[in-house]
Amino acid sequence: MMIVKSNQEQDKRTIADKKLSEKLIGEMRKYNEQLAKAGVLLDLSGLHGTSRGTRIKFSPGGKKALVDGPFTESKELVAGFWIIDVNSREEAIEWANRAPAPHGPDQESEIEVRQFIELEDYLPSEAIEKYEEVARIRLERLSQMKKEAR
Amino acid sequence: MRFMMMIKMKKDPAAGKTPSKEAFEVMGKYNEQLAKSGVLLDMGGLQPTSKGAKIKFSEGGKKTVVDGPFTESKELIVGYWVIQVKSLEEAIEWAKRAPLQHDGSDDDCEIEIRQFFEIEDFPETDRVKAAKDAGKKAGDVYKEMAKEARGQK
Numbered sequence: 001m002m003i004v005k006s007n008q009e010q011d012k013r014t015i016a017d018k019k020l021s022e023k024l025i026g027e028m029r030k031y032n033e034q035l036a037k038a039g040v041l042l043d044l045s046g047l048h049g050t051s052r053g054t055r056i057k058f059s060p061g062g063k064k065a066l067v068d069g070p071f072t073e074s075k076e077l078v079a080g081f082w083i084i085d086v087n088s089r090e091e092a093i094e095w096a097n098r099a100p101a102p103h104g105p106d107q108e109s110e111i112e113v114r115q116f117i118e119l120e121d122y123l124p125s126e127a128i129e130k131y132e133e134v135a136r137i138r139l140e141r142l143s144q145m146k147k148e149a150r
Numbered sequence: 151m152r153f154m155m156m157i158k159m160k161k162d163p164a165a166g167k168t169p170s171k172e173a174f175e176v177m178g179k180y181n182e183q184l185a186k187s188g189v190l191l192d193m194g195g196l197q198p199t200s201k202g203a204k205i206k207f208s209e210g211g212k213k214t215v216v217d218g219p220f221t222e223s224k225e226l227i228v229g230y231w232v233i234q235v236k237s238l239e240e241a242i243e244w245a246k247r248a249p250l251q252h253d254g255s256d257d258d259c260e261i262e263i264r265q266f267f268e269i270e271d272f273p274e275t276d277r278v279k280a281a282k283d284a285g286k287k288a289g290d291v292y293k294e295m296a297k298e299a300r301g302q303k
Contacts, residue, residue: 001196003227043192046267047154053264054242058250066242071262076225078156078264083194093203093215101207108209112220114202114227117195127171130178137185138192 002095004102005110006079011049011070027100035084040095046080079103089115152191152266153241155231157250159259160224162198176249184233184244195229238265 035041050069057065071077079102086092096111103109119135122128169177184190196202199218206214220226235241245261 001194045152045154047264048267050262050264052238053262054238054245055260055262056242056245056248057258057260059258064246066246074225076223078227080267089201089203093205096203096205097213097215099205101211101213103207105211106209107207109207111205111207112202113204114199115197117197117229125171125174127174127178130175130182134178134181134185134190134193137182138190141185141188142191 001114001116002082002084002092002099003078003112003114004080005112006077006103007075007108008072008077010079010103010107010109011051011077013049021104024100024104028102031099032082034098035082035095040084040086041082042085043083044081047078050074050077089113151236151238151241152232152234152268153238154264154266155233155241155245155248156227156262156264157229157248157259158225158262159228160226161221162200162219162226163228173249180247180249181231183247184231189233189235189244190231191234192232193230196227199223199226232266238263 032041032044035044050071053069053071055067055069055071057067059065084092084095086095092113092115096113099111101107101109102111119128119131181190181193184193199220202218202220204216204218204220206216208214233241233244235244241263245263248261250259250261
């Protein structure tokens with residue numbers, strides 16, 4: 001997962017006032033196309049600002065507390081992500097390094113590269129079989145959605 | 151509406167620590183509920199940040215690669231679900247039902263719910279059309295994966 005990090009300044013902006021330069025949009029589109037054509041892209045998306053979000057805090061003893069966004073105290077927020085399937089961590093870093101600066105060339109920004117835990121990382125067990133069953137249901141649902149979309 | 155439910159912790163789970171068999175089963179049941187209700191689009195767990203890296207983009211096109219672990223970070227993502235529901239309220243309901251096991255340390259564990267941008271949120275331009283095409287390509291990859299998964303079954 002290549003996570004595009006965000007900060008308070010970026011989080012406050014909406015699409016309307018982002019006035020993303022045509023150049024950045026074009027560069028990002030080209031980059032996304034490269035990922036897709038190389039066959040490494042599994043998913044990509046952008047997230048709305050945290051003013052539309054909520055957090056649920058879990059504390060010891062099963063206590064839960066709801067906190068509505070925006071999360072003004074946070075220094076690290078997520079703006080969007082790509083999911084890629086590559087052969088090594090180095091290849092993932094290489095792809096992230098080729099991305100256009102996500103918030104534009106005049107802004108500080110950061111992409112965090114994180115590796116997924118695969119089911120094979122766990123020892124086989126009944127619980128793991130459950131997860132495989134969930135994965136199967138999920139993929140069927142996705143393919144059904146794609147069919148509906150066409 | 152699509153929402154991402156991110157599981158966040160203040161630091162990486164202790165090295166080599168894997169969830170107990172019970173925790174695994176309880177989480178498996180919750181995932182099954184999400185899947186069988188037809189709301190689950192994707193989910194994943196992430197390896198500790200020691201296996202990750204960061205690319206920092208600075209002014210003037212400078213890029214710096216920083217290897218994990220990210221010990222200075224206070225909010226780390228350990229996993230997530232992507233769900234499709236009718237409202238933020240419905241997403242909150244699902245998140246509240248998640249059986250997160252607090253590991254007894256002082257670290258807060260939380261789920262952050264964030265709404266996805268949909269392609270309809272953007273004005274219809276040639277570039278948006280191109281993005282839709284790229285999305286369709288990604289969808290085709292998923293379809294292939296679904297086919298493979300069924301084949302293996």
